[in-house]
Amino acid sequence: MPEVGTALPRVRIVDETMREGMQIEDAAIPTARKVELLDALSSTGLRHLVVGSFVSPRWVPQMADVEGVLAGFTPVPGVEYTALALNEKGAERRTRHVPPLTVDSRPRLTVHACDVFVQRNTNRTQAQEIAGWDKAVAAAVESGSTAATVRLGAAFGSNWTGDVAVGDGLALIERMMRAWEDAGIVADTVWLGDPMGWSHPLRMEAYVRGILARWPGVRHLHLHLHDQRGAALVSAWTALRLLPAHMTLTIDAAVGGIGGCPYCGNGRATGMIPTEDLVDLLEEAGIDTGVDRDRLIEVALLAADVVGRPLHGRLPLAGPRPRGARLYPMDMPFVETVEQAAHFRLGRAAYAGAPSPWRTPITSHQRQESS
Known part of the structure; x- marks a missing residue:
């Protein structure tokens, strides 16, 4: 296998096909077909699968059958299955399915660089997000947490307000870092989200260099990049090449590159990094993903059949080298x-x-x- 010549960080792939992918597809896709796709994903060697979200079926009807999917699929030992919950009601529904689901209880602070997007997406303002930090920090202290996450959404730019200066994004991360530091908790994970597809390799480089220089205690970078402008994979690769070997890079992806937020303005043109293309890139760089590329290709083709349209991944078209x-x-x-x-x-x-x-x-x- 080819070598890139320098030590690379550990890479963790989180496949979002069943959540981020399905939430933008036709709500009429039968539950049985979703179960078929989830079972197929479970057989590829992927170790982290997001199976859906517990959200309002009125606004996200594609997730109305999440309980049915969970009841119908066959969990595979060694695979971590998670699901998103955005409020207490959703979290309560999710607890009924633990196991097979696991819940990440790590404390986190979140803010979006775009006030318009967060209002469209969660019906909250940026100021309300920030106002909720004190409660989250207090709960973490009470539970005895020693490590935490900071999350910056719309980090690279916004379809509603334009460019986000990297300096402004780092300033928001700084405020969250300080909140954890003041409470005696180490924020060792930074999450960068790009729902509107504004990531670019040079902006990614500026973020990663800024994070490494300011917060040497960070050990984990998590990227959730949408791909409506085609730069998500190369931006993730840029981060990979900049991170030192002792760190872990988590990359969210979806087979066929499906995915999108109905609130971002780009619909199914949004997309994510295709899981199969990401796996191929990593394997060619000498990073063992544990994923069967041939099987993943078949799953990507199955996903295209399930959603009823051609998808964006390249590997299913030309195959591995x-x-x-x-x-x-x-x-x-x-x-x-x-x-x-x-x-x-x-x-x-x-x-x-x-x-x-x-x-x-x-x-x-x-x-x-x-x-």
Whole structure:
């Protein structure tokens, strides 16, 4: 496997297909098909799956059957299943499904850099988010917590208010860090969210360098990047290359790149980092994800069938880089269509009948076999 030449941080993949992905898709997708997809995801080697959210079915009807999905799927040992809850009512519903669900009880402070987005998304203002910090800190102190998380949403920019200066974002992180520090709790995790697809490698670099310089005690960076402008994967890669080996980088993704927030203004054009493309990139960098790429490709194709539209991942179209026994036949004919390109998984039948101009077999000193 290729080496990148420097020690890289540990990478943790959180697959959001069933939550972030499904919440923007057709609410009429049958529960049985969601269960089929979740079971397929569980078989890939992915270790962290978000299965849905406990939210109002009036505003997110796609999640109205989350209990049905949980009742129907088959948990796989070693896989962590979580679900989102945004209020006490949702949290109470979620507790009825523990296990198989696990709940992250780590204390956290959250603020969004865009006041408009947070009002659209959670019916709260930025000021109300900040006003709630004291209660969250007090609860953490009372429970004896020693470590915490700070979360900056809309960190890179907003469809409603424009660019977010990295300095302004770091200032908001600073306020949350200080709140934990004053309470004697170490904030060792920083979460950066980008619901509106404003991330860019240079902005990511500025954030990561700023975080590392100001808060050397941070051990974990968590990225939740949407991809409506195509920079999510390269932004995550930028963070990966900048983090030291002792840190952990968590990257949220979804098969086929599905996902989106109905409040961000981009609908299904939003998307996320395709899980299969992320896994392929990491494996090629020498990072063992534990994921079966061939199986993940099949799951991405299943997801496209479930939602009824072509998806955004590249790996299901062209396959992994061929090596060894998987090198392409040297005499294969012209391959022009996506259907023909599926020969990597379907065999020669995928391009049967395609034109071939070579009158004699192609041979090469770089290959022993002729086909």
